[in-house]
Amino acid sequence: MSHLNEHGITHLRHVDLAVPDFEVQRSFYKDTWGLTEEGKDGNLSYFAAEGSPEQYIVRLRQSDDKRLDMLAFGMTDAAAVDAFAQKLASAGVQLVNEPGELQTAGGGYGFRFFDVDGRTIELSSDVATRQHREIEEKEAIPVRLSHAVMNSNDPNRTRDWYANVLGFKLSDTLWGEHMGEMMHFMRCNDWHHSLAIARGPHTSVHHVSFEMRGLDEYMYGTGRVMRAGIKKIWGPGRHHAGNNTFTYFLDPSGNTMEYTTELERLTTDEWHPSVYDIADPMTQDLWGTADPMSEFIARDSFNDPDKGLFVAPPV
Known part of the structure; x- marks a missing residue:
């Protein structure tokens, strides 16, 4: 019995949002929603969940336009990334870039493409994990x-x-x-x-x-x-x-x-x-x-x- 996706897609990694009210949103996710700001790089801010090994689960970007920047999913390994990128390209899916080393937090290997509605999707493998912990009783922050x-x-x-x-x-x-x-x-x-x-x-x-x-x-x-x-x-x-x-x-x-x-x-x-x-x-x-x-x-x-x-x- 296998629940594995046939192409090797494993899980949802992070959701990336562009927002005009960057500082207000940073404060919301950090102080109200209960995420941990792992890093800020100019107009980018990366938020992790204390219970998750993912480097970050929400990325905020300062922008004039409010938009979904990206949905990112994990894959089993680099070979699956390469094989699937080739498969998508040959099926006529518009790739944003070819598979390569990721420049975002945690690195890894992946590529981006547009889904049928025009959303940017990223698939990646070999992203470094972060130190995470078990969330304690009555600790009301996302796992x-x-x-x-x-x-x-x-x-x-x-x-x-x-x-x-x-x-x-x-x-x-x-x-x-x-x-x-x-x-x-x-x-x-x-x-x-x-x-x-x-x-x-x-x-x-x-x-x-x-x-x-x-x-x-x-x-x-x-x-x-x-x-x-x-x-x-x-x-x-x-x-x-x-x-x-x-x-x-x-x-x-x-x-x-x-x-x-x-x-x-x-x-x-x-x-x-x-x-x-x-x-x-x-x-x-x-x-x-x-x-x-x-x-x-x-x-x-x-x-x-x-x-x-x-x-x-x-x-």
């Missing part, structure tokens, strides 16, 4: 990056591209009577999803999710961020698909950030995706503690149209 959800105005096309081109597997789908298929949960390892594709009016970041140590820490963290005056969009609650807890907040740039815990791990490759009807209150929130999903809640996560499509970030 690791859990998953990233992206908006697409054609989520089925985006789902098919990630499945057919990158080898992600579909775990589950959310469906609505008027909107059709609303969200696809995709996996590259045994976590229920590392990536999800949501139906939105345009290509943008829907939300980025951070795993907490346990339920207690998740609730302490939720309360701390609420007390800091950050706008809570939705939660606390527990989703049906993935069985994970959720509380969503708007960061100062208007990107949605989530605290979660207990995301399901799939024990078999013979997983059969379910389609969950969003009209069923149990689909959105098994506990019934969050407000019912509404168009107002949904609109917050539509985000601004991404200004970086098919334009690779400068660094």
